[in-house]
Amino acid sequence: MLCELDCIIKPTNVVLMFQMFAFKNGACLKDNTTLVSINKDGDQGLKVAASNGENFWGKKYVAVVGDWMRNLVKTVCGIELPIQPLEANVCYWRIKDGHEVEYAIGNDFPMFTSYGHSYIFGTPSLEYPGLIKVAVHGGYQWNVDLSKPDMIQFCVYLMTPNEDFMIDFLRGEFGKDVVIGGGFSGHGIKMSPAIGILD
Known part of the structure; x- marks a missing residue:
């Protein structure tokens, strides 16, 4: 099938663009960092612990952890996501x-x-x-x-089984303070610029 409207993007450039946008708006970016836990921490908001001993605090947290999404959600809130x-x-x-x-x-x-x-x-x-x-x-x-x-x-x-992406609040004790996103690895990077709202 030939589609004249197809295009090619360089995923590395797209990821870098979104990372720079997030960084300029106050986000703390941590690549190649294994997440150990996410917990409510009283007045401090959320505490995110990494396997290297680092801890991060913030009011909101976006977890876009690629292939580790299924394990993260199961570890943090016991839900088995249909994502593989x-x-x-x-x-x-x-x-x-x-x-x-x-x-x-x-x-x-x-x-x-x-x-x-x-x-x-x-x-x-x-x-x-x-x-x-x-x-x-x-x-x-x-x-x-x-x-x-x-x-x-x-x-x-x-x-995911239907190849759609997953974006949702983690819910439970986290309410709307933790957002998870997954199913973008591979084909999803092409669609990511059109997903979600950037304020």
Whole structure:
């Protein structure tokens, strides 16, 4: 299927943009930090403890913890969310010598999608010059027996059964002070700019 309205974004740039927006509005950003607990702390509001011994206090907390969302919600409030990390391989295939310009972003090579048993998509050369990206959406296995890709990257998708995203208040003792978000890993980054309200 060819869709002329498709576009390609660089997820790293999108994440950085949202992080900078949050930081400029007073957020404390902690990457690669394992959460141990979230507790009410009297007049201090919320206390968030990290495995490295750091503690953070605030009135509101947004937990966007990717693949750890299911464990976090179960640990903090005992609810089992129907969300599951899936393993997927992203393959990059070498473009034949002399054709690199034709397959580069902005030229005639389109993004493509196959909605068959396996949902396969591909993009022009962008991340790695001289290579086009071909991947299976959602963690399905795809075996190619005629040739092999030049590079394969491991990718983790966090998926709900219906592939919708989850954004909600943690509730319970936290009321509306803790927001959780998940199901954006993998395909969701493309939709994240249109989700939620930024004040």
